[in-house]
Amino acid sequence: MATTQSLDPLSALVNIISTQTAILQTAYAKNNTKFPSIDDSFQPGPLDFDPSLTPARNLIVAAATQLIATVDSPMGFVYSKIGGLYDTVTLGFVVDVDIPDILNEAGPEGLHVDKLSEVTGVDASYIARVMRYLATSHIFKELSPDVFAHNRLSSHLTKAKSFKEIKADLCFMSCISSSCSHVSSITRSEELLKLSTAFIPFLKNSKQASAPFNMVYNTPEKMWEWTEKPGNELVSRKFTATMQNIGEMSPPEVFTNGIEADMLKSNAIVVDVGGGTGTAIFTIKKAFPNLRYIVQDLDKQIVAAKKFWDENDPEAIKSGQVQLQAHNFLHPQPIKGASVYFLRMVIHNWPDVEAQKILSSIRSAVDFNTESKLVIFEMLVKHVSEATNDLGSGSGEGAVPYPLLPNLGVAGAGLITSLDMSMLTMYNGKERTLAEYAQLGKESGWKLVDVKAGELAAFVYTPM
Numbered sequence: 001m002a003t004t005q006s007l008d009p010l011s012a013l014v015n016i017i018s019t020q021t022a023i024l025q026t027a028y029a030k031n032n033t034k035f036p037s038i039d040d041s042f043q044p045g046p047l048d049f050d051p052s053l054t055p056a057r058n059l060i061v062a063a064a065t066q067l068i069a070t071v072d073s074p075m076g077f078v079y080s081k082i083g084g085l086y087d088t089v090t091l092g093f094v095v096d097v098d099i100p101d102i103l104n105e106a107g108p109e110g111l112h113v114d115k116l117s118e119v120t121g122v123d124a125s126y127i128a129r130v131m132r133y134l135a136t137s138h139i140f141k142e143l144s145p146d147v148f149a150h151n152r153l154s155s156h157l158t159k160a161k162s163f164k165e166i167k168a169d170l171c172f173m174s175c176i177s178s179s180c181s182h183v184s185s186i187t188r189s190e191e192l193l194k195l196s197t198a199f200i201p202f203l204k205n206s207k208q209a210s211a212p213f214n215m216v217y218n219t220p221e222k223m224w225e226w227t228e229k230p231g232n233e234l235v236s237r238k239f240t241a242t243m244q245n246i247g248e249m250s251p252p253e254v255f256t257n258g259i260e261a262d263m264l265k266s267n268a269i270v271v272d273v274g275g276g277t278g279t280a281i282f283t284i285k286k287a288f289p290n291l292r293y294i295v296q297d298l299d300k301q302i303v304a305a306k307k308f309w310d311e312n313d314p315e316a317i318k319s320g321q322v323q324l325q326a327h328n329f330l331h332p333q334p335i336k337g338a339s340v341y342f343l344r345m346v347i348h349n350w351p352d353v354e355a356q357k358i359l360s361s362i363r364s365a366v367d368f369n370t371e372s373k374l375v376i377f378e379m380l381v382k383h384v385s386e387a388t389n390d391l392g393s394g395s396g397e398g399a400v401p402y403p404l405l406p407n408l409g410v411a412g413a414g415l416i417t418s419l420d421m422s423m424l425t426m427y428n429g430k431e432r433t434l435a436e437y438a439q440l441g442k443e444s445g446w447k448l449v450d451v452k453a454g455e456l457a458a459f460v461y462t463p464m
């Protein structure tokens, strides 16, 4: 690969794309499989999730995006970004009226918009325009005028249940599963779209409310308190479903390595602070049945957790190996001297002042005689100018070639920077850089001693 700056940027980008495409094609050829066509529904193949191909995929996405940004007219490129809200609403609409599920049952022949209109009750011309908008961005395909079918990307929007079951079942949660995490992300994004109307006013005067969320719902309560109130169940269920799906995305080793479970003595206590239903503990316990576990969260979440464990591992609760405990983490930590306290995707929900309070309250339960540690599982923000030596999936492989953005642009930091905006919108929370994690620890009595890299990184602290 030509990685030197001797090439002009355009040629260097094209070079990256062609070299990395050849790597992908060779891998598929070796496996006697064709590279999947965008026109076919997604059928998971052995190479689709092969981590050794992640660097090639990431480099192609990074280079192709940068190539488009370079060659498109600045007006055209910026305009396409401005229209981004229509991605959210059109995807939200098709999922809401179950078009992906209807098309799934129609098969490769697809359906005319008149038929889609008949089933959904929505005017055919609206459906045609929305579907054309999405098909123009490679989500769904238009086979012939006004006849639409699934392609590789749109088939991900199908819910876990059949269309008939969805219609018969009013429970939103049961339609969601890890196989359709995109669906729950979309419903969450729709909620975020509503909150985003307060984004600009909040940033211009952040003293007027705790977060854009509070301005839109006209409440001083934190989102967590608000969703516990009667009438707000649907919003609460959407977020719980998203969390469960996100939780299921990380391989178990992220958690077991993160807390160094193999170094713990039998019966050591592991506390999941703000643990939701306790899915992380559920994963760790399978690999380390010799430890004792406590899941802490607010009252309502603990009720949901009880249901989860009763359905999935009732013996763990009966035997006392797993305890579910209602605890507000802004108050003093009731479990003293546990071996591990961990927080997964909790700290990013909070601004610095409250994040420090949460960590300090855990610190107050620990003294120097106990070998307690704190582990925070979160994603790590890198500055755009900060060189990454990891091209993806923790591969640890190679440096980012010229002229790509040092953080690999949308291929490396697209998700985390977008999550950062979500955290700001919902809670005035934030995704943090390495320096910010170290500082947060320092101000609450914890020394950052290790960072285990990965899509979900583990930040390991000891008392100081």
Ligand SMILES: C[S@@+](CC[C@H](N)C(=O)[O-])C[C@H]1O[C@@H](n2cnc3c(N)ncnc32)[C@H](O)[C@@H]1O
Pocket: 224, 243, 244, 247, 273, 274, 275, 276, 277, 279, 280, 296, 297, 298, 301, 327, 328, 329, 330, 343, 344, 345, 346, 349
């Ligand atoms: C983003 S979720 C993460 C849940 C879980 N750690 C996981 O990864 O699935 C944040 C969790 O923090 C909990 N939470 C929010 N405020 C809390 C508080 N004051 N005390 C205890 N838990 C709280 C919420 O109920 C929610 O379960």
